[in-house]
Amino acid sequence: MTTYNLPERDYRNGLGLTALILxxxxxxxxWIPIVGYLSVILGVVGVTLAVVGFVRIRRGGANNPVxxxxxxxxxxxxxxxxxxxxxxxxxxxxxxxxxFESEMDALDAELEEIDAEFDAEMDALDAELEAYDECAAxxxxxxxxxxxx
Numbered sequence: 001m002t003t004y005n006l007p008e009r010d011y012r013n014g015l016g017l018t019a020l021i022l023x024x025x026x027x028x029x030x031w032i033p034i035v036g037y038l039s040v041i042l043g044v045v046g047v048t049l050a051v052v053g054f055v056r057i058r059r060g061g062a063n064n065p066v067x068x069x070x071x072x073x074x075x076x077x078x079x080x081x082x083x084x085x086x087x088x089x090x091x092x093x094x095x096x097x098x099x100f101e102s103e104m105d106a107l108d109a110e111l112e113e114i115d116a117e118f119d120a121e122m123d124a125l126d127a128e129l130e131a132y133d134e135c136a137a138x139x140x141x142x143x144x145x146x147x148x149x
Contacts, residue, residue: 012061015053016068022046023074030081033089039082046075 023046026039050072056062132149139145
């Protein structure tokens with residue numbers, strides 16, 4: 001009797017593993033404010049690969065459902081975390097801008113107060129100078145009258 005050696009089934013498990021790797025990298029990058037956008041892209045690609053991996057598992061072309069599930073979960077978490085981190089970053093920036101604007105408004109108010117005091121002092125000095133000019137004009141060449149001014 002002849003025995004046949006059938007080739008073993010070649011499972012292609014790369015999609016689930018790739019989804020897991022993309023999810024982990026996306027989770028790592030999601031905390032960085034500007035680079036976090038990249039984790040959204042990685043997460044979406046990871047979710048897509050995980051879904052295709054599930055289709056491949058269902059058809060018998062792959063045998064790694066646990067890795068694919070974790071790939072899907074980490075990819076979804078990367079997208080969600082990126083949006084949460086972006087919202088937190090935007091809130092912090094907004095709070096900082098609001099605080100900066102209030103400080104600038106306070107400085108503007110102080111500057112206007114100083115400007116008003118300066119204008120009042122200048123008006124007083126102008127009035128004194130006008131009074132001196134009138135007194136000096138009345139005194140003419142009389143040094144004693146001019147000294148009294």
